[in-house]
Amino acid sequence: PRAAPSPPHVAAIEFAITAGSGGKGTVWLDDFTLEPLPPADAPAPPPVARASSASKSTPAALAVDADSLSAWRSKAGEKRPWIAVDYGTPRDLSGLTLRWLPGAQLSDYAVELSEDGVSYRSAREVRGGNGGWDPIFLGDAEARFVRVRALSDAPAKGVVLADLQAHGPEWAPDLNAFFRHVADGAPRGLYPRAYAGQQSY
Secondary structure, three states: OOOOOOOOOOOOOOOOOOOOOOOOOOOOOOOOOOOOOOOOOOOOOOOEEEEOOOOOOOOHHHHOOOOOOOOEEOOOOOOOOEEEEEEEEEEEEEEEEEEEOOOOOOOOEEEEEEOOOOOOEEEEEEOOOOOOEEEEEEEEEEEEEEEEEEOOOOOOOOOEEEEEEEEOOOOOOOHHHHHHHHHHOOOOOOOOHHHHOOOOO
């Protein structure tokens, strides 16, 4: 209740659970623990990527090196490739952006999140993707690991992912902000002018 930026100590924690309108059910809490977090101003560790397959000249690390001219390529013939990125610490995520080489993309894939790199949960699924730039809205998500996994057979020559970026909560705090990013990367006129910061007239 005080105006201090953070409490000096915590003596008790209270959970207040309410149903906003209707509904019923139970809430179960188990193995409650407190985990230390790095300071808010601590530099984030560099992402570490691994994949189901890759050649020596196109490893998974090239998808997270912030260079769109380099890329990860899965081995030819692998039907269900995947790539996973470890961000070192849990991160708040509002979205991802992926950039595929045209003609060498995953058409159907899942975006999955994990805290331990072992147990993943599905956050989004893409069906019928046509390659190029894929923005993915995650809302208010938190994870240390992000995995992109094929849901259908990949191209025979392999998939090529040039860039995979995770974005913090300030990037897309809501769907309107997300679609402003989408509109910025789309041809003019494809989205309403309001998403480009212009008056409709």
